[in-house]
Amino acid sequence: MARDHPLTRRDLTFGIVGLASKSPDAIQGALANESVDMGHRIRDHARFQTPAETRRVPLVIVGGGIAGLSAAWRLDKRGFRDFVLLEMESEVGGNARWGRNEITPYPWAAHYVPVLGKGPALVRELFEELGILKNGQWDEHYLCHSPQERIFIHGRWQEGLPPQTDHQQWERFEALTGELRQTGCFTIPMEQGWRKCGARERALDRMSMEEWLAANGLHSPEVRWYANYACRDDYGASSAATSAWAGLHYFASREPDDKGPIVQPQGNGWIVQRLEEKLRPHIHRGRMVYRIVKRGAGWQVFTEQTRFDAQAVIFAAPTFLGAWLIDPAPPKYPLEYSPWLTANLTLERWPEEQDTEPAWDNVIYDSKSLGYVVATHQSLKVHQRRTVWTWYHSFSEGSARDQRRLLLGGDWSYWKEFILRDLERAHPDIRACVSRVDIMRLGHAMPRPGPGAMFAAVPSSHAPSLFFANSDVSRLPLFEEAQYRGVAAAAAALRLLGRA
Numbered sequence: 001m002a003r004d005h006p007l008t009r010r011d012l013t014f015g016i017v018g019l020a021s022k023s024p025d026a027i028q029g030a031l032a033n034e035s036v037d038m039g040h041r042i043r044d045h046a047r048f049q050t051p052a053e054t055r056r057v058p059l060v061i062v063g064g065g066i067a068g069l070s071a072a073w074r075l076d077k078r079g080f081r082d083f084v085l086l087e088m089e090s091e092v093g094g095n096a097r098w099g100r101n102e103i104t105p106y107p108w109a110a111h112y113v114p115v116l117g118k119g120p121a122l123v124r125e126l127f128e129e130l131g132i133l134k135n136g137q138w139d140e141h142y143l144c145h146s147p148q149e150r151i152f153i154h155g156r157w158q159e160g161l162p163p164q165t166d167h168q169q170w171e172r173f174e175a176l177t178g179e180l181r182q183t184g185c186f187t188i189p190m191e192q193g194w195r196k197c198g199a200r201e202r203a204l205d206r207m208s209m210e211e212w213l214a215a216n217g218l219h220s221p222e223v224r225w226y227a228n229y230a231c232r233d234d235y236g237a238s239s240a241a242t243s244a245w246a247g248l249h250y251f252a253s254r255e256p257d258d259k260g261p262i263v264q265p266q267g268n269g270w271i272v273q274r275l276e277e278k279l280r281p282h283i284h285r286g287r288m289v290y291r292i293v294k295r296g297a298g299w300q301v302f303t304e305q306t307r308f309d310a311q312a313v314i315f316a317a318p319t320f321l322g323a324w325l326i327d328p329a330p331p332k333y334p335l336e337y338s339p340w341l342t343a344n345l346t347l348e349r350w351p352e353e354q355d356t357e358p359a360w361d362n363v364i365y366d367s368k369s370l371g372y373v374v375a376t377h378q379s380l381k382v383h384q385r386r387t388v389w390t391w392y393h394s395f396s397e398g399s400a401r402d403q404r405r406l407l408l409g410g411d412w413s414y415w416k417e418f419i420l421r422d423l424e425r426a427h428p429d430i431r432a433c434v435s436r437v438d439i440m441r442l443g444h445a446m447p448r449p450g451p452g453a454m455f456a457a458v459p460s461s462h463a464p465s466l467f468f469a470n471s472d473v474s475r476l477p478l479f480e481e482a483q484y485r486g487v488a489a490a491a492a493a494l495r496l497l498g499r500a
């Protein structure tokens with residue numbers, strides 16, 4: 001089984017010393033979308049410029065990720081247009097943001113939405129509106145072409161994920177997750193089933209995924225590897241640090257024969273783009289909210305340019321920030337956030353290989369990282385010499401705080417080398433193929449649902465006209481949860497404003 005070892009300070013120091021002696025190579029690149037300094041200004045209670053103007057508006061949305069954009073989408077659909085959406089970055093999208101070079105658009109983080117049986121009603125509503133679901137049929141251009149997945153194991157690529165030679169253990173795993181599926185407790189969005197969980201399912205939140213595997217006699221290295229991979233990939237946490245409820249939700253909320261997933265070159269960025277086109281008049285980019293103060297029944301929302309006086313606020317930025325920004329402060333968000341590192345590699349040519357065709361998702365079994373997705377995968381061009389790969393790494397073990405320090409301690413050269421060494425296991429000639437490595441460091445990328453997290457209290461509103469909408473209210477970092485929380489907050493705000 002591929003075991004995750006947390007990256008230690010020692011690894012980092014030796015890595016950097018090792019790098020210093022290497023001759024510079026021709027690979028270019030940079031750290032992209034760095035917002036660490038902005039975030040730290042809030043943490044360090046830095047002085048902010050007093051806004052020169054004041055604007056009255058009934059409703060302010062803070063944060064333009066999928067949750068904030070979904071809240072705006074719902075308000076607009078309900079005919080309510082008297083609101084602003086404030087996003088601190090120069091682009092909206094949050095974890096679904098995307099980029100583009102001369103070859104292709106590419107994702108920076110979120111890269112797919114699963115197609116779930118009949119699927120969550122809101123997701124279907126949005127996709128019907130965006131024209132990719134018509135009379136129950138999905139537009140083939142959006143469903144991931146095959147081959148979808150492959151894994152590099154025992155020195156060669158194999159199609160599909162995960163390796164399944166231990167049939168008995170896989171059958172047992174599938175039988176157990178199938179039973180859980182039948183309980184109706186594991187749903188997407190999670191809130192619909194979560195309230196119906198009985199004592200047996202709730203008990204799953206008191207143990208880790210790894211403990212659950214052991215308690216159920218699932219000792220196969222393959223099954224344990226896959227469970228660990230799924231936890232690292234979905235939650236940025238190892239199976240030993242993930243609540244068994246959350247780990248099992250991944251399997252028990254999906255049907256084994258689900259189609260999809262929905263993928264595009266820019267990952268979930270295509271949804272951001274389409275929502276942005278609809279909502280442009282409301283969106284204010286480059287507007288960091290640095291303070292939200294309760295005044296009478298309403299709120300003053302401060303940016304350095306404008307103070308917005310609002311009757312209600314939808315807080316769609318990560319919920320932990322509420323304790324730093326909102327006065328009076330809400331209860332502290334109870335979960336840690338995992339750091340992540342992602343990179344976009346520009347390839348001038350494909351690595352040499354013989355075993356299989358490249359897939360959309362490519363995983364290296366014996367790696368601390370999560371592999372890469374190919375941005376040009378959906379392209380119908382047969383001979384596409386140049387491409388872009390989006391590579392992923394979650395810092396899944398040890399305390400999130402220590403791992404964050406390691407993430408921020410490494411500069412572009414350090415992480416570029418880390419990434420290329422990881423890929424060299426499967427692609428020995430990768431350095432000869434790559435011309436750029438652009439890297440994004442995400443300090444607080446997603447909540448880690450550790451044991452106890454799923455039934456810990458996370459408020460959805462505050463004092464009573466501020467509504468939390470980030471996907472972290474669900475404790476599960478998924479597109480569907482972001483959309484559901486955004487829409488639920490919009491509905492609550494409309495009720496408060498008497499516009500339901």
Ligand SMILES: Cc1cc2nc3c(=O)[nH]c(=O)nc-3n(C[C@H](O)[C@H](O)[C@H](O)COP(=O)(O)OP(=O)(O)OC[C@H]3O[C@@H](n4cnc5c(N)ncnc54)[C@H](O)[C@@H]3O)c2cc1C
Pocket residue numbers: 062063064065066067068086087088089092093094095096108109110111112113287288289290316317318321340342392442445446469470471472477478479480482
């Ligand atoms: C590397 C990675 C890969 C992922 N892959 C997938 C995937 O393939 N599929 C999937 O379903 N999910 C994926 N996710 C989960 C992803 O987080 C959710 O799908 C979803 O995009 C989260 O949206 P959100 O709006 O809840 O939060 P966020 O995307 O975090 O949005 C919050 C927004 O608030 C803004 N903000 C923060 N502070 C302020 C402030 N003070 N003032 C103004 N604005 C502020 C931020 O800039 C950001 O735009 C991935 C996450 C990561 C990190």
